[in-house]
Amino acid sequence: MSTAVVSDTWYMTQRQFMAFLRQPAYLIITLIQPVIWLFLFGALFRRVVEIPGFGSGSYLDYLVPGVIVMSAVSSNMWAGMGTLEEIERGTLNRFLITPVRRSALMNANVVMQAMTTAFQSVIIVLLGWIGGAHYPGGAAGLIVLIVASSVLGTIFGAFSNALGMLVRERESIIGINTFLLLPLTFLSSAFMATTLMPHWMQVVARFNPVNWALEAGRSAMSAHADWWSVLSHGGWLVLLSAAAVWLSMRTFRSYQKSV
Amino acid sequence: MNTETRTTPLGVVPDQGVPDATDAAVHAVDLVKTYHPKGRGKAQPEGVRALDGLSISVEPGSVFGLLGPNGAGKSTTVKILTTLAAADSGSATVAGYDVAREPDKVRRAIGVVAQRSGADPVATGRDNLLLQGRLYGMRGPQLTRRVDELLARFDLADAAGRQVKTYSGGMLRRLDVAIGLVHRPQVLFLDEPTTGLDPEARTAMWEEIERLAGAEGLTILLTTHYLEEADKLAARLAIVDRGRVVVQGTPDELKGELRGDALAVELAGPAADELRVIGALGSVEGVRDITLAGRRVAARADDGAAAVPAVLAALDRIDLGVAAVTVSRPSLDDVYLRYAGRSFSSAESTPEGAHR
Numbered sequence A: 001m002s003t004a005v006v007s008d009t010w011y012m013t014q015r016q017f018m019a020f021l022r023q024p025a026y027l028i029i030t031l032i033q034p035v036i037w038l039f040l041f042g043a044l045f046r047r048v049v050e051i052p053g054f055g056s057g058s059y060l061d062y063l064v065p066g067v068i069v070m071s072a073v074s075s076n077m078w079a080g081m082g083t084l085e086e087i088e089r090g091t092l093n094r095f096l097i098t099p100v101r102r103s104a105l106m107n108a109n110v111v112m113q114a115m116t117t118a119f120q121s122v123i124i125v126l127l128g129w130i131g132g133a134h135y136p137g138g139a140a141g142l143i144v145l146i147v148a149s150s151v152l153g154t155i156f157g158a159f160s161n162a163l164g165m166l167v168r169e170r171e172s173i174i175g176i177n178t179f180l181l182l183p184l185t186f187l188s189s190a191f192m193a194t195t196l197m198p199h200w201m202q203v204v205a206r207f208n209p210v211n212w213a214l215e216a217g218r219s220a221m222s223a224h225a226d227w228w229s230v231l232s233h234g235g236w237l238v239l240l241s242a243a244a245v246w247l248s249m250r251t252f253r254s255y256q257k258s259v
Numbered sequence B: 001m002n003t004e005t006r007t008t009p010l011g012v013v014p015d016q017g018v019p020d021a022t023d024a025a026v027h028a029v030d031l032v033k034t035y036h037p038k039g040r041g042k043a044q045p046e047g048v049r050a051l052d053g054l055s056i057s058v059e060p061g062s063v064f065g066l067l068g069p070n071g072a073g074k075s076t077t078v079k080i081l082t083t084l085a086a087a088d089s090g091s092a093t094v095a096g097y098d099v100a101r102e103p104d105k106v107r108r109a110i111g112v113v114a115q116r117s118g119a120d121p122v123a124t125g126r127d128n129l130l131l132q133g134r135l136y137g138m139r140g141p142q143l144t145r146r147v148d149e150l151l152a153r154f155d156l157a158d159a160a161g162r163q164v165k166t167y168s169g170g171m172l173r174r175l176d177v178a179i180g181l182v183h184r185p186q187v188l189f190l191d192e193p194t195t196g197l198d199p200e201a202r203t204a205m206w207e208e209i210e211r212l213a214g215a216e217g218l219t220i221l222l223t224t225h226y227l228e229e230a231d232k233l234a235a236r237l238a239i240v241d242r243g244r245v246v247v248q249g250t251p252d253e254l255k256g257e258l259r260g261d262a263l264a265v266e267l268a269g270p271a272a273d274e275l276r277v278i279g280a281l282g283s284v285e286g287v288r289d290i291t292l293a294g295r296r297v298a299a300r301a302d303d304g305a306a307a308v309p310a311v312l313a314a315l316d317r318i319d320l321g322v323a324a325v326t327v328s329r330p331s332l333d334d335v336y337l338r339y340a341g342r343s344f345s346s347a348e349s350t351p352e353g354a355h356r
């Protein structure tokens, strides 16, 4: 990467970051939503740990990674709305007329998604800790969880951007997101141990990227970390995120042809 | 410089001031662009032909107007010349660089104010300008000085720290122009810079455009669908209709092409015999194209003012009283009607024109 790409990426990311800070409503929602989920799901499912075979002592311990990953999905799957707005407003075209490196525009999206997701994840870790959650895997485990959720966030952010540039309608993004969020979350170990799921669900969960992030995170966070599981699930996540970013670059080029 | 005259099917348009490809600031030849809008709405398998062989040439340091109704292809032309979109065929150079082969050099030489503001509404006016400068590689005190200078000049210094979404329409448009100027471009593209502005803001923008073109020697390509705006600002203009240039020249040349002033006579009473009126006026030297509708007589005269006494005398001879006479110079509206074959206002309301 040339220095121009790096500096362009830096300035474009900075712009998005300032926009994020300047819209306090947005910031507050990103922080309040996980609190509500922690509280609601924590109260609702508190006693599932008593089911034989669940394998965790406290439901809060179990829930924190679930809420982190669910939040990563739900906040990034709206990225396409922002891109759509930039297209409609003409901001994207304005940048495309400048000498800014094309890749920097996409890089900025990826960096921004990863950063906000990491930030959100850290907040949830802290909230969980305040609420009494234990993290037996220590710092290493938490870092793996946060990195995995950030990679998952870029996957959903990139797909959402691709979708926004491709279909150019808000309705499609809203429809697909509403349709996907709950099944993706419940077909993973977010709230319920996969071993207690019906068999077909366990099979589906194995192919669910949301579950990959959870498996990687949980494996690293347990007292006896399973690094093989971290590596394999993490590897799939990274591969998928490369594919998603590649796809969003492709749709970006096809957008440029339609201007 | 090419000084020969060009014969169009409709008459002779003196082509003075059309620069050669080499020294033109903007030179476009036979641009063609077809859009294939996806799905939704009426399917058009053959696509929408936005540009159909458009050619223009702009002399450095002048204001060139692209005048045409909505949907004529003005924005598409600007998008191609500013490297945002690629033409299907044809070629163009801007500031001496080929838009398709050397887009990066073109980008550094131009400033653009698009039809839709590209300013980031959440960022402040100052941040928008700073970012723009950075994307062109400007840094440090040199950049902040330039930004302060532009903020002061466009009367935005007080609003510089406010989010752009709080700006009025006129302020936003001024910011757009400032954004286009940060890196001191040689060629400035203004795509309908005054559309949607109130009269006061429009006048202010006109003054600003005159200032940029005058003292600062910028080349400006301005698109507009206001006839008076093109008339006032453009040294030369091209009238665009359905993706091609139907005529170009200076506003005076184009109006002069129509040879003659418009003469309107309001009769004191209805004329009993239409043919007698036409006959009487037709006998006056230099008066032609006479039409009569009720009590209103319209005609063209080589020299309107000189023809008035003779016209009054001719009508007096057939015992017709006259309530009022007006003489007006031809307007660009007349030019448009003549070359595009329809009036400007009717072109604006055709289905394809209703697009935006």
Ligand SMILES: Nc1ncnc2c1ncn2[C@@H]1O[C@H](COP(=O)(O)OP(=O)(O)O)[C@@H](O)[C@H]1O
Residues within 6 Å of the ligand: A258, A259, B035, B036, B037, B048, B049, B050, B068, B069, B070, B071, B072, B073, B074, B075, B076, B077, B352, B355, B356
């Ligand atoms: N991105 C686009 N996709 C599809 N059709 C377009 C697009 N941009 C312009 N057009 C069509 O091309 C024609 C010319 O449009 P435009 O250049 O915007 O005209 P103007 O700027 O003179 O109003 C119109 O019929 C318009 O609908």
Ligand SMILES: [Mg+2]
Residues within 6 Å of the ligand: B071, B074, B075, B076, B115, B191, B192
């Ligand atoms: Mg337009």
